Amino acid sequence: xxxxxxxxxxxxxxxxxxxxxxxxxxxxxxxxxxxxxxxxxxxxxxxxxxxxxxxxxxxxxxxxxxxxxxxxxxxxxxxxxxxxxxxxxxxxxxxxxxxxxxxxxxxxxxxxxxxxxxxxxxxxxxxxxxxxxxxxxxxxxxxxxxxxxxxxxxxxxxxxxxxxxxxxxxxxxxxxxxxxxxxxxxxxxxxxxxxxxxxxxxxxxxxxxxxxxxxxxxxxxxxxxxxxxxxxxxxxxxxxxxxxxxxxxxxxxxxxxxxxxxxxxxxxxxxxxxxxxxxxxxxxxxxxxxxxxxxxxxxxxxxxxxxxxxxxxxxxxxxxxxxxxxxxxxxxxx
Numbered sequence: 001x002x003x004x005x006x007x008x009x010x011x012x013x014x015x016x017x018x019x020x021x022x023x024x025x026x027x028x029x030x031x032x033x034x035x036x037x038x039x040x041x042x043x044x045x046x047x048x049x050x051x052x053x054x055x056x057x058x059x060x061x062x063x064x065x066x067x068x069x070x071x072x073x074x075x076x077x078x079x080x081x082x083x084x085x086x087x088x089x090x091x092x093x094x095x096x097x098x099x100x101x102x103x104x105x106x107x108x109x110x111x112x113x114x115x116x117x118x119x120x121x122x123x124x125x126x127x128x129x130x131x132x133x134x135x136x137x138x139x140x141x142x143x144x145x146x147x148x149x150x151x152x153x154x155x156x157x158x159x160x161x162x163x164x165x166x167x168x169x170x171x172x173x174x175x176x177x178x179x180x181x182x183x184x185x186x187x188x189x190x191x192x193x194x195x196x197x198x199x200x201x202x203x204x205x206x207x208x209x210x211x212x213x214x215x216x217x218x219x220x221x222x223x224x225x226x227x228x229x230x231x232x233x234x235x236x237x238x239x240x241x242x243x244x245x246x247x248x249x250x251x252x253x254x255x256x257x258x259x260x261x262x263x264x265x266x267x268x269x270x271x272x273x274x275x276x277x278x279x280x281x282x283x284x285x286x287x288x289x290x291x292x293x294x295x296x297x298x299x300x301x302x303x304x305x306x307x308x309x310x311x312x313x314x315x316x317x318x319x320x321x322x323x324x325x326x327x328x329x330x331x332x333x334x
Contacts, residue, residue: 105138150261168249
């Protein structure tokens with residue numbers, strides 16, 4: 001063997017060992033560490049309160065945050081970092097529902113939207129809180145509060161934006177990738193056994209039939225109508241005015257105010273101050289859930305830092321945490 005061949009063989013051997021090692025680490029982290037992290041998180045409690053502004057313990061303002069894609073990916077994993085956690089957020093809303101000291105909610109939204117069901121979960125919970133507790137909800141939109149991010153904001157008494165906020169994108173989207181022709185080019189076949197003609201609807205390996213498109217369009221139209229209706233109700237706007245801007249377009253803060261989708265400019269401190277003034281809550285304590293310094297949070301962030309910058313690990317993370325099946329989304333930038 002030549003020196004080059006020996007070097008090639010050595011490199012191949014190293015790659016095999018690295019591959020086996022990565023697979024072993026993947027199993028270790030996704031099973032043992034996830035279980036341990038879940039236990040730590042449970043003990044740590046996502047409902048721990050952190051006081052933002054001192055004040056009366058009998059009348060308080062809760063600050064909630066939706067940051068990231070609104071999607072239920074299950075229990076938080078070691079790789080999930082500080083991403084949005086739907087189960088945790090719904091638990092916080094349930095806690096607020098049962099807390100008699102909470103007299104107002106300020107919601108910080110920085111999200112491109114997400115799942116139709118998850119967005120509806122949040123919307124329904126907010127409406128129920130308003131109905132049963134009769135307390136106000138104010139929204140402070142960040143860099144983006146589009147599609148589902150706007151959907152969950154719609155029932156608020158007031159919506160505040162930044163001039164550069166990207167919002168709107170009112171509508172529903174459902175997508176799939178079709179690589180059937182590419183597969184055919186390379187001689188790849190996909191034998192499919194199904195119980196009915198539409199069981200593989202939106203398949204990635206064949207063309208969509210006209211009747212299938214009609215079925216899915218009807219579903220999309222139903223979800224779109226619900227989206228329009230919640231804006232009509234939440235913003236007290238005529239349906240015709242909503243539909244003028246409910247064509248999927250995005251808009252900045254100024255355009256949102258002019259269209260009636262937002263009320264004023266304001267960042268979080270100003271929004272909290274506005275609620276205090278509007279509802280005579282000047283002495284209220286302001287708090288948020290969760291402590292950024294918990295061991296579980298630090299462990300998660302460190303793991304996210306270690307693996308987050310690597311392309312292969314990002315792909316692994318997606319495979320581990322995301323459902324790849326086509327689904328209806330209130331989402332901008334799908």
